[in-house]
Amino acid sequence: MTLTSKALLILAGLALAACNNPRAGGTFGGGGADGFGDTGGFQDAGIMTGNLGDPNDPRSVAHFQQRIGDRVFFTTDSSSLTSEGRATLEAQARWLNQNTQFSIVMEGHADERGTRDYNIALGERRANAAMQYLISQGVSANRMRVVSYGKDRPVEACAAQRCWDVNRRAVTAIAGVTG
């Protein structure tokens, strides 16, 4: 198992933990997209509920997050997809093309080693790169929207390379069942 795939599993666990953390929501939002990404789950009148299912069920959101991997990583100041990232996105696209009821929020993130505004722009670039790749794999653009959090929603807080490496990411957040 590579370090990165270990990291992915750990991160998937963290993402789940985040979803189990109820927070005031409502129309002002908790600061996140209404999704299963780093920053939220379904929001309804201030209570967040996420029905993730069993990761052993290949149609579950939990399977998407933990087995396929809901995120790809980038090198410093870059929005180029790595070969590993492309493989993850290809697997994501297969799942999304089979589970067409879900819409997607593509979150773009940066590490803390940059200025705030630049990192929002960089995060958008990363989210867009991941989204365009999903589109190239047959996922409809209509199901996806982008949100960039810049450097302000890290998954790891340490001021060191190992945290910055996992914070530079695009997360495919399953946002809910489309109408």
Place this chain on the structure above:
Amino acid sequence: MTRLFLTIPALVLICLAGLFAALPAQAQPLRLQITEGVIEPMPFAMPAFVAENSAGAQFSEGLARVIAANLSNTGLFREVPRQAHIGRITSFDAAVTYSEWRAVNVQALITGAVAVQGNRMTVKFRLFDVLSGQQVGDGLQFAGTTDSWRRMAHKVSDAVYSRITGEGGYFDSRVVFISESGPRTNRTRRLAIMDQDGENVQFLTDGRAMVIGPRVSLTGERILYTTYETGTPRIALMNTQTGQRQFVGDMPGAQVFSPRFTPDGGGLVFSAARGGNTDLYRMSLGSGQMQQLTSSPSIATAPSFSPDGRFIAFESDRSGTSQLYVMPASGGEARRISFGQGRYSTPVWSPRGDLIAFTKQNAGRFHIGVMRTDGSEERLLTASFLDESPTWAPNGRVIMFTREAQGGDPSLFSVDITGRNLRRVPTPGPASDPSWGPLRP
């Protein structure tokens, strides 16, 4: 590159008191000229304000403390402590015995008086040049309510600072910033406003939505900021007087952020990111009309108007790394002005129009620096693990910014444009993204 000047010129405080007796009558004898080089801070005495009635007594000490702290915090002045005083000020109108102040090496003596009737208060002050034995300017009087007593102390501080340095003051001003709390991976961020010395903090948003990058208008009563309250970043315009709030600059499918007011307050310029590309747009708040200012397939963000409204400085990575550019305010050809080592971000035009402050990243360190508006005479004022988001004091002498220690929380710092007098600005917890408002009327 030859434009980089790493030496940080220090500060000269030249006290001309008593040296130019032959100058015309209007020349002020007590003078502290802020140029380059170093001399000692000017020693001053700030005795307690004389209480002109019993209700005034409760403010005698507080007024003096706020004024003394303001002046000392500039690094240009040094308070001669109260214990050293020989002279006593018991009446605002009695003649000053200069020899008593000269004996303890005081150069500038500030005296004041305070009277309170109900919730109304009157504050008076005089400034004396101890060496030449003269009053500097006329006495001044401020009247207001007792709950604005700190503001009156700031007004006195501004008047003293201006009379001695010949420059505008900045003490009676406020700073909008982001107050942070909670774990970094799930941060609560609230829009907040405080006096420049960190007092009177008020929170303007409740912390449920992530907010970043506020900018206060040149008149001080409106704030632009970026909010995630509806999921994606949008720009909100808040009027702090009426409490009214609206979204501005919405663009379908785009992340909009990095808003700044036009100098006349009638519009804004901001960034919109869409399709992997971030450009600058300008919008009129009156008509809602939108104009695209840049159309490079790269990032253009962190705009800043020149005070005359003719130019916009911004950062772009069109050359491959983030650098600073200046273009006409209506868009058009941009000229690169940063050429040193490293990456440059967040240009902010000085209110005087002569300098641009910026953030620089080089060799793993962050710096706040200043350069002329053509990019020449670059000087780095700070160095740390993470410094960013500079904002100018209304008089263009001091820069406030965000500093984050490695593994620590962000807080606000200020530094003189000579690179001296680095100070932490007190805030109630972690703080970032300061925007320094105007001198209040």
